[in-house]
Amino acid sequence: MKICIRNGRVIDPASGLDAVQDVYIAAGKVVALGAAPADFHANCEVDATGLVVAPGLVDLSVRLREPGFEYMATLESEMHAAAVGGITSLACPPDTDPPLDEPGLVEMLKFRAKNSPGPRVYPVGALTWKLKGERLTEMAELSEAGCVAFSQADAPMVDTMVLLRAMEYAYTFGFPLWLRPQDYHLAKDGVVHDGIVSARYGLPAIPVPAETVALQTILLLVRETRARVHLCRLSSRAGVEMVRRAKADGLPVTCDVGIHHVHLSELDTADFNAHCHLVPPLRSQRDRDALRAALEDGTIDCICSDHAPVDANAKEKPFQEAEAGATGVELLLPLTLKWAAERGLGLADALDRVTRRPAAILGVDAGRIGVGRPADLCIFDPAASWTVSGKTLASLGKNSPYLGMEMPGRVRYTVIDGHLDYRSNHA
Amino acid sequence: MSANLQLTEDGRLRHLLTLEGLPQRILTQILDTAESFVSVGEREVKKVPLLRGKAVFNLFFENSTRTRTTFEIAAKRLSADVINLNIATSATNKGETLLDTVANLSAMQADMFVVRHASSGAPHLIARHVAPHISVVNAGDGRCAHPTQGLLDMYTIRHYKGGFHNLRVAIVGDVLHSRVARSQIHALTILGCPEVRVVAPRTLLPRDVESMGVHVHHKMATGIKDADVIIMLRLQNERMQGALLPSAGEYFKYWGLTEDKLKLARPDAIVMHPGPMNRGVEIDSGVADGKHSVILPQVTFGIAVRMAVMSMVAGSNT
Numbered sequence: 136m137k138i139c140i141r142n143g144r145v146i147d148p149a150s151g152l153d154a155v156q157d158v159y160i161a162a163g164k165v166v167a168l169g170a171a172p173a174d175f176h177a178n179c180e181v182d183a184t185g186l187v188v189a190p191g192l193v194d195l196s197v198r199l200r201e202p203g204f205e206y207m208a209t210l211e212s213e214m215h216a217a218a219v220g221g222i223t224s225l226a227c228p229p230d231t232d233p234p235l236d237e238p239g240l241v242e243m244l245k246f247r248a249k250n251s252p253g254p255r256v257y258p259v260g261a262l263t264w265k266l267k268g269e270r271l272t273e274m275a276e277l278s279e280a281g282c283v284a285f286s287q288a289d290a291p292m293v294d295t296m297v298l299l300r301a302m303e304y305a306y307t308f309g310f311p312l313w314l315r316p317q318d319y320h321l322a323k324d325g326v327v328h329d330g331i332v333s334a335r336y337g338l339p340a341i342p343v344p345a346e347t348v349a350l351q352t353i354l355l356l357v358r359e360t361r362a363r364v365h366l367c368r369l370s371s372r373a374g375v376e377m378v379r380r381a382k383a384d385g386l387p388v389t390c391d392v393g394i395h396h397v398h399l400s401e402l403d404t405a406d407f408n409a410h411c412h413l414v415p416p417l418r419s420q421r422d423r424d425a426l427r428a429a430l431e432d433g434t435i436d437c438i439c440s441d442h443a444p445v446d447a448n449a450k451e452k453p454f455q456e457a458e459a460g461a462t463g464v465e466l467l468l469p470l471t472l473k474w475a476a477e478r479g480l481g482l483a484d485a486l487d488r489v490t491r492r493p494a495a496i497l498g499v500d501a502g503r504i505g506v507g508r509p510a511d512l513c514i515f516d517p518a519a520s521w522t523v524s525g526k527t528l529a530s531l532g533k534n535s536p537y538l539g540m541e542m543p544g545r546v547r548y549t550v551i552d553g554h555l556d557y558r559s560n561h562a
Numbered sequence: 563m564s565a566n567l568q569l570t571e572d573g574r575l576r577h578l579l580t581l582e583g584l585p586q587r588i589l590t591q592i593l594d595t596a597e598s599f600v601s602v603g604e605r606e607v608k609k610v611p612l613l614r615g616k617a618v619f620n621l622f623f624e625n626s627t628r629t630r631t632t633f634e635i636a637a638k639r640l641s642a643d644v645i646n647l648n649i650a651t652s653a654t655n656k657g658e659t660l661l662d663t664v665a666n667l668s669a670m671q672a673d674m675f676v677v678r679h680a681s682s683g684a685p686h687l688i689a690r691h692v693a694p695h696i697s698v699v700n701a702g703d704g705r706c707a708h709p710t711q712g713l714l715d716m717y718t719i720r721h722y723k724g725g726f727h728n729l730r731v732a733i734v735g736d737v738l739h740s741r742v743a744r745s746q747i748h749a750l751t752i753l754g755c756p757e758v759r760v761v762a763p764r765t766l767l768p769r770d771v772e773s774m775g776v777h778v779h780h781k782m783a784t785g786i787k788d789a790d791v792i793i794m795l796r797l798q799n800e801r802m803q804g805a806l807l808p809s810a811g812e813y814f815k816y817w818g819l820t821e822d823k824l825k826l827a828r829p830d831a832i833v834m835h836p837g838p839m840n841r842g843v844e845i846d847s848g849v850a851d852g853k854h855s856v857i858l859p860q861v862t863f864g865i866a867v868r869m870a871v872m873s874m875v876a877g878s879n880t
Contacts, residue, residue, distance in 0.1 A: 334768035335582065336682050337705025337744060342769065407683035451661055453681035455704070 136178055136553055137161045139171070143183025143514060147190060147504040148487035158188055160510040163553035167506060179555060183514055186547055189486050191223025191254070191511035193493040193502045195313075195391055195439040196367065197464055199256070201247065202240065203232025208444035208531040210244075213464070214253030216530035218557040220440075220465040221513030221546040224494065224501045225254045228313075229261040230288035236261035236272045238280035245281045252556055255511075257283045257497060259313055262301050266290035271301055274310055283497060284311045284365065289414050291319035295352060302362035311498070314353055315367040316374065317415065321345035326455045328401040328418040336407070338455060341416050343371045350374050354381045357388060365496055366390035369435060370415040372425035379434045389496050390434075392426050393441035394470045395461055399423070399536060409450045409457035410536040413441075430488060431478055437492040438474075440467040444532020462532035466523070468515060469542035476543070482517065512550040519545035567689055574878040577689045577698040578871050580707040581748040589752055593717050595870035596863065602639055603865060612873045613642035616673040620646045622701070623660075623679040628837060629701050629711075632861070633676045636868035640876075642674075664688050672696055674876060682706035682741075697875035705741050710871055711836050712745025714864040716753060718856055719791055721863065722832050726755040732779075732786045732827075734761040734817060735795030735844050738768050742836045743795055751775050761785030762817065765806045782816065782823050789827040793834045794819050794845050802843070810843050820846040824854060832856045 138160040145168065146153045152168075159167040159175055166172055197217060200208040217225055227244070229235035235244065241258050248256035260282030264270040267290070274285055285305060292298050292314075305312050325341030327333050333340040350366070354377065357364050369375055369392050378390050395413055400423045404411040411417060429435040443460025450457050467489060475485030494502030501511055520541050525533040549557040568584065570576045575588055602608055618637040622630055630646065637644045649663065658666075664675070674697045677685045682704030689698040702708040716726075723729060731750055737743040737760050750758045751774075760771060761779045772778055779785030786792055802810040819833065833845075833854045841847045850857060 329769045331770050331773045334770040334773055335744065337707075337739070337741060337768075338682050339705075340769070407686050448659060451659070451687070453660070453679065453684040453687055453704075455681050455683075 137176065138179045138181065138550065138553065138555065139175070139177035140181045140183050140188055140512070140514065143186050143188035145188045145504060146483050146486060148483045149491040149503040150505060151483070152504065153483055158504070158512070160550065160553050163510055165504060165506055165508055165510050181514065181548055181555070185518070186514050186516050187482060188504070189513045189515065190490040190502045190504050191513045191549065191551065192221045192467060192489045193497060194222045194225045194442070194464065194467060194489070195437065195493050195496065197222070197225040197227055197440060197442040198230070198444065199227050200444060201231065201244070207446050207449070210247055211251050212531045213442070213444060214248065214251050214256070216528070217464040218253045218549045218551065219529040219546060221468050221515060221549050222464055223254050223511035223513065223549065223551045224257065224497065224499060226257045226259050226283060226497055228259050228286055228288040230266065230290065234261045234266045235259070235282070236264050236266070238273070238276045241277055241280040241282055254551060255501070257281070257499065259284045259286045261285070262287050262312065263297065268292045268294055268297055271304055274305060275308055278308065278310060283499070284313045286313040286367070287315070289315060291317070293319045298352070299356050299360070302356050302360040302364070306360050306362040309363070311363040311365055313365045313367050315415070316346050316349035316353055318345045318349040321348060326412060326416065327404055328416045330401050330419050332401045332405050336405070343373055343418070346371050346374045346415065347377060350377050354386060354388070357386050361387060363387045368393050368396070368415055368441060369426065370396055370418050370422065372422045375425050375429040375434055379429070382434065389436045391437045391439050391493070392430060392435050394438050394463060394467055395441070395536060396423065396426055397430065397438065397474050398470060403536060404454070407454045408536065409452060409454050410461060410534055410538065412454055412457050412459050413461060414459045427474065427478065430474070431480065436496060438467065438471055438488045439493065440464050444530050445534050447533065450534050460534065462528060462530045462535050465528055465530060466535065466537060466542065468513070468546060469544045472517065472544045510550055510553040512548070513546060514548040514550070515544050515546045517544050521545050567686065570878050575874045576878045578709050578875060579685050579689055579698065579700045581709045581712050581745050581752065582707070584752065586752050586754070589713070589716065589749060592713055592867065592870050592874065593720060595874060596717055596866040599866040599869040600863065602869070603862065608639050609641055610639065611641045613637065613640035613876055616642045616876055617671055618642045618644050618674045618676060618872065619667055619672045620644065621649055621667070621675050621677045622647065623649045623677070623684070624702070626678055626702070629678065632864045633701060633868055636865050636872060639865070640869055640873055642872070660684060660687065661691055664691065668693055668696060674699065674872065676701050678702045680704055695879050697879065699871060699875060702741055705739050705744070707745050708741040709745050710864070710868050711742050712749045713871070714860060714867040715746055715793065715834060715836070716749045717863045717867050718834060718860050719832070721859070722856060723790060726750065726753040729755050729790045730757045730759070730788060731755055731791040731793065732759045732761055732789040733793045733795065734782070734785065734819065736766045736797050736801065737762055737771060737795065738766045739798065739801065740795050746793060747774050747776055759785055759789070763807070783826060786823065787826045789831055791832055791834065792819065792824070792827055796836065796838065797840060797844050814843055818842070818844055818846060819849050821848050821852065824849055834860060837861070
């Protein structure tokens with residue numbers, strides 16, 4: 136397959152490239168930028184006039200719901216939705232049923248993903264057996280099966296000794312751990328931030344120390360073990376400050392934030408909108424503002440969708456009984472553009488947070504446009520807007536805090552591994 | 563929040579889910595209407611025909627005797643047909659969802675749902691999904707709201723104190739877990755009470771409770787000093803020993819209302835309690851039965867207030 140993408144504004148945050156030029160693709164790679172290579176005869180031409188040609192998005196947390204939660208969504212549906220969102224590489228957390236705690240499950244998932252159209256799928260293995268936080272998984276075997284990192288997803292790690300041992304063992308092989316800092320006891324049964332909304336509506340609260348106490352534990356153990364740790368889904372200003380200091384001290388840590396936390400706060404939960412029941416909880420406006428600033432100054436490395444599609448019944452419940460999470464893959468690009476526009480940042484700055492930076496954390500050759508690199512591209516119309524609805528979302532999860540709202544930026548084409556994987560009807 | 567959900571387009575009360583955000587005129591209207599119903603209970607024939615032919619479903623997803631009974635009496639005095647469903651032990655235990663249960667009961671020609679649920683916001687969810695002719699009255703949801711209790715407390719205060727504008731009200735005890743306290747705080751604020759205090763150890767107060775417009779006191783000595791109204795909250799048995807409080811004995815010693823402590827309040831102070839009381843835990847028997855106590859009149863007023871609410875929401879559909 137040879138593709139020529141004509142006349143688009145090519146933006147590659149990694150190299151600083153931002154120019155209108157043609158992109159030539161053959162055999163899964165970008166073979167030339169600007170002028171056509173000799174003897175290049177495209178099978179397919181894409182007119183990208185007025186569109187941005189960006190590296191395909193890299194999303195560090197996408198639940199494909201298989202195995203075990205097919206009633207919520209399927210691997211095919213969510214991989215397609217991810218492609219619709221311009222995502223070309225994704226990491227899936229191990230909180231499936233059963234969890235990704237043995238090589239056979241990971242191989243099966245990789246096999247299923249490989250045989251479906253859509254993004255490249257990088258499984259994150261379970262750190263402990265059944266995610267129970269007690270016994271380490273066979274990390275080396277899981278790595279051979281294709282796991283790129285190890286995580287408890289949102290399952291608690293109650294025993295600090297197991298956490299220490301997990302870091303030591305992972306360090307042995309250089310495996311990264313992806314940990315969401317949350318103290319089990321401080322968070323137990325809570326569903327909202329310990330703030331104004333919790334005071335008013337009596338919803339069980341998760342105080343900020345649930346994040347900072349766990350974060351402190353993780354950072355002290357990283358100092359001790361020098362294990363590589365990626366901190367997932369920061370939610371608080373205090374947490375951001377701790378990560379800033381840890382990075383200044385040279386600890387080998389990176390971190391991300393969920394896209395919804397960049398825009399929403401506890402006030403959005405005030406009408407018992409179960410779509411705003413998220414993990415971690417949406418915190419105060421001060422916390423949200425700190426997350427936005429930390430994303431800009433680089434303390435927070437990247438943004439992920441933390442995609443969690445659920446079936447309609449799971450949200451049609453009282454707030455605290457409703458399933459947590461929001462669908463996200465199709466909102467990652469628009470909400471990232473919205474954040475950047477609101478902060479007065481350019482497109483390259485925006486795209487950097489969802490391409491090169493997460494790719495570096497994932498440790499794969501992705502998130503860049505360059506000759507010889509994989510042809511994974513997200514081609515979008517920055518001027519187009521669309522309205523989020525059950526109909527416009529391709530994901531089977533229609534659970535979004537943004538239902539009925541207008542989003543900036545619409546993906547027109549997604550190129551994965553040199554193939555035109557998705558083409559919007561409006562293109 | 564939810565103010566729009568609770569009111570009709572022309573500003574009448576359609577559902578009663580929470581007192582937060584309701585206009586003062588609605589609260590005053592409820593209290594005035596209740597006043598006209600108090601005398602009904604004193605008549606030989608304790609009935610008025612306002613809800614004749616209407617079906618009121620008591621949906622109690624959480625057990626309750628007192629609140630359910632007073633709602634039932636109130637509905638019957640309004641001549642409604644009352645159907646009591648103790649759902650805590652039926653359909654939802656068989657896996658039926660809340661909204662399916664409500665849809666099924668709606669199909670039985672219900673006109674009003676009186677809902678108690680262990681989860682905050684459950685009545686809001688139901689109100690968003692019922693047919694336009696059905697009203698929802700919240701009889702207590704999670705730790706969020708118990709609006710009719712809050713209203714009957716306001717009725718009691720107005721009855722004994724004449725109004726709210728010069729009052730110092732102290733709410734003492736487990737505010738953190740109390741839907742009653744939240745409704746009282748909203749009601750007092752809306753009705754113009756200048757000083758609402760909450761008095762409790764730090765463990766029994768929400769972290770940002772001051773954002774609700776109350777003054778925080780940890781000691782009874784300052785908390786009830788010169789108070790005109792003292793509202794004692796119930797302390798649940800399971801919270802008396804553990805990480806929230808070390809013991810019922812220590813709680814009573816520091817926050818229990820005794821005759822001695824009551825001397826700190828205004829000489830004409832009234833003492834209230836939403837019930838059921840734990841004598842010797844949050845309140846001394848001498849105080850509960852003493853001359854400042856208005857605890858039993860509260861119960862009587864509760865029926866009139868619930869009649870007022872039910873007649874108003876039913877009337878909003880005509």
